[in-house]
Amino acid sequence: MERKEIENAAYTMFGKDITLSPPRSILNHYHFHIKKTERSDAIYTIHKIKGETEMLLNTDEAYQLFMVVERTKKTKGDIAEVGVYKGGTAKLICEAKGDRPLHLFDTFEGIPRVDEIDAPRFHNGEFKSSFEKVKSYLQEYKNVYIPVSDCFLSE
Numbered sequence: 696m697e698r699k700e701i702e703n704a705a706y707t708m709f710g711k712d713i714t715l716s717p718p719r720s721i722l723n724h725y726h727f728h729i730k731k732t733e734r735s736d737a738i739y740t741i742h743k744i745k746g747e748t749e750m751l752l753n754t755d756e757a758y759q760l761f762m763v764v765e766r767t768k769k770t771k772g773d774i775a776e777v778g779v780y781k782g783g784t785a786k787l788i789c790e791a792k793g794d795r796p797l798h799l800f801d802t803f804e805g806i807p808r809v810d811e812i813d814a815p816r817f818h819n820g821e822f823k824s825s826f827e828k829v830k831s832y833l834q835e836y837k838n839v840y841i842p843v844s845d846c847f848l849s850e
């Protein structure tokens with residue numbers, strides 16, 4: 696497969712120009728193993744969620760998350776997300792998870808305590824959201840559990 700073809704495939708997949716640099720094998724892998732309709736469904740879902748709520752992942756990261764969940768559909772076990780915020784990535788997981796149980800953990804009060812290493816970038820209480828809104832946003836999906844607890848706030 697020619698470099699240009701791979702770059703075009705990457706454009707279709709991620710919706711933006713990607714100049715090919717190693718690892719080329721990754722793009723080859725995507726091109727040969729993921730059907731075009733599947734790619735566009737995933738990209739459509741990501742953009743739909745981005746239009747509904749504030750999801751903090753960029754499209755490439757969201758695509759990776761969607762495909763990881765989708766590709767492990769046959770794997771037994773529950774899924775957990777720690778750091779839910781407004782439920783954007785949780786909804787993406789829901790779209791790909793099938794009936795697998797999903798457990799969502801968050802303070803819903805934002806970051807409880809910013810350590811020194813994160814202090815220049817983040818602050819206490821950042822990403823405060825609403826348990827009720829997240830619950831309602833995800834109500835159509837089966838087997839989604841959001842434990843309410845203040846245990847995350849302690850040391």
Ligand SMILES: C[S@@+](CC[C@H](N)C(=O)[O-])C[C@H]1O[C@@H](n2cnc3c(N)ncnc32)[C@H](O)[C@@H]1O
Pocket residue numbers: 749750751752777778779780781782783784785800801802803804805806807821822823824847848
């Ligand atoms: C960057 S946001 C998550 C973004 C989200 N996954 C998305 O893009 O849709 C990080 C989240 O982690 C939560 N969080 C941070 N520290 C936490 C802790 N110690 N326990 C529980 N939740 C925590 C914050 O409340 C915030 O909602």
